[in-house]
Amino acid sequence: MSSFQxxxxxxxxxxxxxxxxxxxxxxxxxxVMIILGRVAxxxxxxxxxxxxxxxxxxxxxxxxxNARAAEVHASGRALNYTPTxxxxxxxxxxxxxxxxxxxxxxxxxxxxxxxxxxxxFMLGFLAAFNPGDRVAMARPGYxxxxxxxxxxxxxxxxxxxxxxxxxxxxxxxxxxxxxVHGPLAGLILASPNNPTGTMATRQEMAALAQWCSGxxxxxxxxxxxxxxxxxxxxxxxxxxxxxxxxxxERGVCAGEYSDxxxxxxxxxxxxxxxxxxxxxMLMPEDLAPAIGGLSGSVSLCPPAxxxxxxxxxxxxxxxxxxxxxxxxxxxxxALVLAHQDRLGWTDAAPADGAFYFWAKPGEAMLARYGTSxxxxxxxxxxxHVALTPGTDFDTAHxxxxxxxxxxxxxxxxxxxxxxxxxxxxxxxxxxx
Numbered sequence: 214m215s216s217f218q219x220x221x222x223x224x225x226x227x228x229x230x231x232x233x234x235x236x237x238x239x240x241x242x243x244x245v246m247i248i249l250g251r252v253a254x255x256x257x258x259x260x261x262x263x264x265x266x267x268x269x270x271x272x273x274x275x276x277x278x279n280a281r282a283a284e285v286h287a288s289g290r291a292l293n294y295t296p297t298x299x300x301x302x303x304x305x306x307x308x309x310x311x312x313x314x315x316x317x318x319x320x321x322x323x324x325x326x327x328x329x330x331x332x333x334f335m336l337g338f339l340a341a342f343n344p345g346d347r348v349a350m351a352r353p354g355y356x357x358x359x360x361x362x363x364x365x366x367x368x369x370x371x372x373x374x375x376x377x378x379x380x381x382x383x384x385x386x387x388x389x390x391x392x393v394h395g396p397l398a399g400l401i402l403a404s405p406n407n408p409t410g411t412m413a414t415r416q417e418m419a420a421l422a423q424w425c426s427g428x429x430x431x432x433x434x435x436x437x438x439x440x441x442x443x444x445x446x447x448x449x450x451x452x453x454x455x456x457x458x459x460x461x462e463r464g465v466c467a468g469e470y471s472d473x474x475x476x477x478x479x480x481x482x483x484x485x486x487x488x489x490x491x492x493x494m495l496m497p498e499d500l501a502p503a504i505g506g507l508s509g510s511v512s513l514c515p516p517a518x519x520x521x522x523x524x525x526x527x528x529x530x531x532x533x534x535x536x537x538x539x540x541x542x543x544x545x546x547a548l549v550l551a552h553q554d555r556l557g558w559t560d561a562a563p564a565d566g567a568f569y570f571w572a573k574p575g576e577a578m579l580a581r582y583g584t585s586x587x588x589x590x591x592x593x594x595x596x597h598v599a600l601t602p603g604t605d606f607d608t609a610h611x612x613x614x615x616x617x618x619x620x621x622x623x624x625x626x627x628x629x630x631x632x633x634x635x636x637x638x639x640x641x642x643x644x645x
Contacts, residue, residue, distance in 0.1 A: 240360035244605045248589070252599050263629045264621065266599040268407065268568060270485035271622040272538040274522075275531035278486065282522035292517045297509045299326025299493070300520050306527045307493050314439070315466045323496050325504055326515045330437050330479035330492035334361055336511060337475045337494055340503040341431045342367050346398035349390055351382045353571065353607035353614070355407045355435070370394050371608065380409040380562055380571075381417065384424040400425055403435040404464060405442065405566030408606045408616040412442065412565040415465050422470035432474040434467035437492070440483035440535065442566035443543055464566065473497050480519075482567070483535050484526050491519040542568045545619035545626040552630050557637065560614075568620040571603070573613050581640050584612040596636040598629045 248266045255262050273279070285292070298304070304324040311317040327333040334357060342348060344366030350358050351374035359369050372386045382402060391397055402421060404413040413421070425432040440463050467474040479492035496504050508514075525531060549570050553561060561572035573579065574588050582588040585602040593599050603614030619626045 237364045237366060240363055243356055245601050248599055248601060251593065255597065260597050262597045262599060263625050264599040265618045265629050266601045268482065268618050268620050269487050270482065270538060270620045272485050274484060274486045275526060275534045277525035277528050277531050278522045281525045282518055285518050285521050295514045295517050295520055297514055298505055299515055302524050303520050306524050310527055314463050315469055317468055319495060323501065325494050325496050326520060327492045327494060328512050328515050329490040330477050331357060332512060333477045333492050333494040336504050336507050337433060338362060338365055339507050340500045341475060342398055347394055348399035348401065349387060349397050350401040351380060352609060353380065353408055355403060356605040358401045370397065379411045380406055381411055381413050384420055387424060397430050399431040399433060401433045405438040407567055408569045408571045409562035410564035410567040410569050411562055413465060418465045418467060419470050422467060422474065426471055426473060432467055432471055434474050435477045436464055436466060437477065437479045438482050438567040439464035439478065441539055441542060441568060443546060468495055480523055480526060485538060489519040490516055491523050541622055542619060545623045548623060548626050549619055555634050568618055570617040570619065571614060574615050577641055578637060579613065585615050586612060589615060592636055596632045598632045
């Protein structure tokens, strides 16, 4: 037994450091995940819930990916660590994908495979930005950008990018932000954007890349929804590089205009693989060593089985299957647009790409419930339809908006529309 007796003065409460969570961890909960938890509870209790709150494609991974995953797991081989930045065949396949869609010659050494695009954001932000750096992003925009940056000690500068600029950042908005807040270190661009689905045209991407390069601002381009696009007039007439289905039809890649940009993507959306947790980024040469070093400590490596299977995502058959799924998203999107008047929703974004409909639920519903959060709670509990309130995406006007995801497919969207219309009719008459 130790004879050590702590000195009474050294253990005095005045010297004790209070325990608790760090200040950097104080970020808002991601409402989508909370709602998904409630959906699971309701379904477990026997409720028939139509969930249109998350960006989860309903069709699943391509058949070849599933088959390869089954082979890997059935082989009995140990799933050991892979190289930190991913297995060579997958990095090579991703590089070839950029040649196919964008006409870009990408060195596989610049490809970092990550644990979803979320892993790419964490590693990329850590490598590119210092605590205190100002990083701009459009509002509305994906909550994880804001929360990760804040947790890393960066100053998030939100650009009020409304319908007049199609919810996308512009050089003019960046100039205004620097005049108010001071020099920026980075810009997060999402095209297609979550939650609005709007896209940057080729000319707009070129202008933003040029603005960032001229001021030493790191452009971070989130291209996770590339391939899930609908031939919007906002991009019609732009050139397309590469082969069939390439170029702006799939989305404009920042790598076409800047070697300094961090380009993020994932298998979660176009390839229908959200739960596989496999993504990637194209690393600028100056950040590659830092990203490699950080990755070895943060995650060791991406999920091994998902890596081996994901190589099969780039076969001709897999591309074909994914395009069929995108056609299904297009039909679901068309259904929502066709019933917008019945829903009574207003101020809707054009949804050029991705699979979201961003709109106000109407003056009557906002008057009845006060906020989009309360509206969504009532809709879920009473009509068993799950939508996402806008608070995840817009810190200023989010309580006026909702986001509907039509990734679940045409049948679920059709059922949800009828339930929403009936719910709103009952609410307007005082029956709810």
